Amino acid sequence: MRPGKMIREVLQSIFRKPATILYPAAKLDMPDKFRGKLKYYANACIGCKLCMRDCPTGAITISKVGEKKYEAVINLARCIYCAQCVDSCPKKALEATKDVELAQLDEKKLTITFTVDDPEGKVTS
Ligand code: SF4
Ligand code: SF4
Numbered sequence: 001m002r003p004g005k006m007i008r009e010v011l012q013s014i015f016r017k018p019a020t021i022l023y024p025a026a027k028l029d030m031p032d033k034f035r036g037k038l039k040y041y042a043n044a045c046i047g048c049k050l051c052m053r054d055c056p057t058g059a060i061t062i063s064k065v066g067e068k069k070y071e072a073v074i075n076l077a078r079c080i081y082c083a084q085c086v087d088s089c090p091k092k093a094l095e096a097t098k099d100v101e102l103a104q105l106d107e108k109k110l111t112i113t114f115t116v117d118d119p120e121g122k123v124t125s
Helices: 003-015 050-054 084-088
Strands: 038-040 060-066 069-075 094-096 111-115 118-123
Touching (some): 084 094
Antiparallel strands (some): 069 111
């Protein structure tokens, strides 16, 4: 790039809005169809396990825990956030949220159990 052209670029940049944000102080609104952390509605689940069959990484496990009662365990470290399970579920028991803040130093804390009382899920103990 010629020096004259470069100076013009630099001067224009001074008056432009920054292309980045000061994360984590500032946060972006994720678009509506964003595929972040999953939510599981145990009340809607019929235990068909289509989500498990179609998951490309084996990240989701559905277990029967009582008469017509199911729970889900999702390994967030294995999940690639493709939302195939959401598309495959015939009962809309799974939802992709806009939650992206999943970074974790302890890998064990990335295995989450979702129960009938807890669609957000808790770290599997
Ligand atoms: S979002 Fe994709 S990788 Fe994650 S559990 Fe669902 S199907 Fe598996
Ligand atoms: S596909 Fe939906 S209804 Fe079937 S086991 Fe998975 S979450 Fe439950």
